[in-house]
Amino acid sequence: MASLKLSKVVFAGQFKEEFEAVMKPMDWPLYAFQSGEISKALLAVKDAQLLVVSRNSNRGASLIATSVTRENRHQSYVASGPPCWLFELFVNESRFL
Known part of the structure; x- marks a missing residue:
């Protein structure tokens, strides 16, 4: 997203556990590497949000x-x-x- 020069991005999906691993890495130690990589990528976007939504909503x-x-x-x-x-x-x- 940073390469597209986007400063505000909402990542929405049915990824409850995945998003929780990024937002609360201490609760998901097995995914520390993956959540760390995602967190680093999100830092490149000024205003990034992770939003869990239902399949119907998406x-x-x-x-x-x-x-x-x-x-x-x-x-x-x-x-x-x-x-x-x-x-x-x-x-x-x-x-x-």
């Missing part, structure tokens, strides 16, 4: 990840452009916020 991101593997979209959506269904998905989701 439906758009889940569908994007699925489409990467199913549709062989190994190029970034930024580089190759999003699929046509993506814009409509987020418009529809935003109506329920």
Whole structure:
């Protein structure tokens, strides 16, 4: 994220245990190395947050990840452009916020 020159980033996902290992490393000693590496990477971003969300709350991101593997979209959506269904998905989701 730092290489993209982003100063405020929210990492959201269903990663409760993983995020806890980063936020409370003393409670997760087996993951000390991994959580330390993630913590170092987060320091490069001025305002980084880790947010645990449910699968339903993160439906758009889940569908994007699925489409990467199913549709062989190994190029970034930024580089190759999003699929046509993506814009409509987020418009529809935003109506329920």
